[in-house]
Amino acid sequence: MSNQHLIDEDEALFRPIYHTGKGFYILAALFVFIFFIGAAYYIRQLIYGLGVTGLNQSVTWGFYIVSFVFFIGISHAGTLISAILRLSKAEWRRPITRMAEVITGIVLGIGALHPLLDMGRPDRMLHLFERGRLQSPLLWDVTSISAYFTASAIYLFLPLIPDIAMLRDRGGRFHNLYRVLSWGYRGTERQKHVLERAINILMVMVIPIAVSVHTIISWIFAMTLQPGWHSTIFGPYFVVGALFSGIAALLIVMIVFRKAYHFEGYLKDIHFQYLGTLLLIMSLLWGYFTFAEYLTVFYGHEPNEMRVFLYKFSGGYAPFFWLMVVCNLVIPIVFLTNKKLKKIPGILIASISVLIGMWLERLIIIVPSLANPRLPYKTGIYMPSMTEIAIFSAAISVFALGFMVFSKLFPLISIWEIKEGREESVYAVSKRLKEYLPGAHEEKSVEQAIKEQL
Amino acid sequence: MKEKTIFILQILTLSVVWIIVLGIIALFVHLVIVAHRLHDALTAAVGISIFAIVVFCIMGSVATYVFIGFQKDKNEGGRL
Numbered sequence: 373m374s375n376q377h378l379i380d381e382d383e384a385l386f387r388p389i390y391h392t393g394k395g396f397y398i399l400a401a402l403f404v405f406i407f408f409i410g411a412a413y414y415i416r417q418l419i420y421g422l423g424v425t426g427l428n429q430s431v432t433w434g435f436y437i438v439s440f441v442f443f444i445g446i447s448h449a450g451t452l453i454s455a456i457l458r459l460s461k462a463e464w465r466r467p468i469t470r471m472a473e474v475i476t477g478i479v480l481g482i483g484a485l486h487p488l489l490d491m492g493r494p495d496r497m498l499h500l501f502e503r504g505r506l507q508s509p510l511l512w513d514v515t516s517i518s519a520y521f522t523a524s525a526i527y528l529f530l531p532l533i534p535d536i537a538m539l540r541d542r543g544g545r546f547h548n549l550y551r552v553l554s555w556g557y558r559g560t561e562r563q564k565h566v567l568e569r570a571i572n573i574l575m576v577m578v579i580p581i582a583v584s585v586h587t588i589i590s591w592i593f594a595m596t597l598q599p600g601w602h603s604t605i606f607g608p609y610f611v612v613g614a615l616f617s618g619i620a621a622l623l624i625v626m627i628v629f630r631k632a633y634h635f636e637g638y639l640k641d642i643h644f645q646y647l648g649t650l651l652l653i654m655s656l657l658w659g660y661f662t663f664a665e666y667l668t669v670f671y672g673h674e675p676n677e678m679r680v681f682l683y684k685f686s687g688g689y690a691p692f693f694w695l696m697v698v699c700n701l702v703i704p705i706v707f708l709t710n711k712k713l714k715k716i717p718g719i720l721i722a723s724i725s726v727l728i729g730m731w732l733e734r735l736i737i738i739v740p741s742l743a744n745p746r747l748p749y750k751t752g753i754y755m756p757s758m759t760e761i762a763i764f765s766a767a768i769s770v771f772a773l774g775f776m777v778f779s780k781l782f783p784l785i786s787i788w789e790i791k792e793g794r795e796e797s798v799y800a801v802s803k804r805l806k807e808y809l810p811g812a813h814e815e816k817s818v819e820q821a822i823k824e825q826l
Numbered sequence: 827m828k829e830k831t832i833f834i835l836q837i838l839t840l841s842v843v844w845i846i847v848l849g850i851i852a853l854f855v856h857l858v859i860v861a862h863r864l865h866d867a868l869t870a871a872v873g874i875s876i877f878a879i880v881v882f883c884i885m886g887s888v889a890t891y892v893f894i895g896f897q898k899d900k901n902e903g904g905r906l
Binding site: 501503504505506507511512515518519522523526530533548551552553555556557558560562563566567569570573574577581 | 827832835836839843846847850853854856857858860861866867870871874875878881882884885888889891892893895896897898899900
């Protein structure tokens with residue numbers, strides 16, 4: 373099979389780069405507009421201070437920190453899921469990994485900026501570098517997010533190189549950009565070997581870094597003695613929540629771009645079925661952690677903890693709490709356990725529901741604890757202002773815009789991995805089957821069985 | 827664009843990674859010095875710094891390994 377033939381075969385993956393419809397510009401203009409509204413509100417916040425937000429003396433963390441934890445959580449979609457699927461040699465990963473890695477790159481950048489938004493005087497961030505204490509979880513956070521961002525950027529870039537080289541060889545617009553970014557890749561045996569080895573090292577590194585990121589974010593809360601935060605299971609609870617929201621975000625992006633760019637031939641029902649099952653498993657795991665967390669608080673019945681507990685279960689935050697349970701547990705279970713509903717529209721509904729639920733979960737963790745401190749204060753009130761809502765909308769717009777711009781420069785589905793899959797997957801899988809399937813030592817019968825299945 | 831210009835730009839892209847790595851190393855060394863000056867849990871600061879610096883250096887090294895590997899094969903004209 374010649375390369376030219378394969379490139380032609382995968383022409384659908386190049387098409388979004390060379391053809392841009394009217395809809396793209398309309399959507400891009402809308403997102404840019406929303407971004408500028410958010411930017412204007414932020415400038416107003418810089419001028420007048422945090423008084424323009426809903427933050428107040430007892431509730432000092434609100435929308436911004438909620439969104440910070442939420443966006444960093446979504447970033448787990450990418451590199452972590454991609455690395456796990458690569459490491460476990462899941463062949464169905466091939467059309468998914470690139471989108472997952474792009475989500476990480478964009479969302480991590482957006483999330484990491486949120487603590488800056490939360491500072492009335494962002495210039496004071498420099499104090500962290502000047503007089504930071506390495507014993508503080510806040511500085512651990514800066515370190516782990518920087519490490520994850522660097523690792524994710526390299527992990528996105530390296531598997532992109534063969535595709536950039538293809539774009540370079542095709543000529544056309546941005547030719548010089550592709551020449552620079554392809555780093556002289558020509559697809560020789562040695563270059564392939566170098567690339568494969570580097571990706572292998574990175575995928576092993578990325579998993580502990582990603583786990584550390586969300587564990588450390590949870591420690592920002594758990595290392596304090598605030599009621600509702602001081603919990604030993606916050607680390608794994610946050611990691612599970614991050615993976616949960618990450619898979620949901622990945623599914624939404626896959627469904628949207630499948631429809632927009634006609635990737636039906638690449639993102640097939642089976643990919644959504646597998647990821648849908650993963651989403652269901654994460655939903656149940658999240659339910660288990662939530663139950664364990666609240667049961668121990670209730671059983672201990674410590675007065676300060678109970679104030680926060682009751683505030684969530686039957687007080688001011690009860691509607692949000694129960695909506696979170698419906699979004700994170702009830703809707704995913706209904707849509708993902710029923711064969712008739714577990715189709716692409718059902719999976720989309722479940723994924724959107726999970727994203728809403730996980731955002732509420734971050735809100736429910738952060739605000740009620742601050743509203744009910746150990747000190748004998750009156751219960752605090754928090755209502756987000758228009759500034760916070762506008763900036764949150766701008767953040768979502770930047771995410772969408774970032775993804776759209778990326779799709780105009782690089783393929784959203786890894787072309788070389790698809791090509792490699794066609795050429796090598798059947799052989800690799802049959803070889804693996806022979807290694808672990810009892811009674812599959814006879815070469816002919818296994819290959820025959822695979823052929824029959826195909 | 828000339829080949830030489832392309833090569834210089836490629837080196838610049840790799841340099842971005844190393845600027846981040848060197849920036850992190852400089853930051854951590856500075857914070858360890860601050861911890862030492864203030865007698866503020868120096869051992870914890872040194873431990874965390876060593877761990878972080880190693881992680882960043884590995885990432886920079888992986889990127890450099892790929893860059894050199896590609897350039898070497900480009901110049902030697904490896905088998906396609």
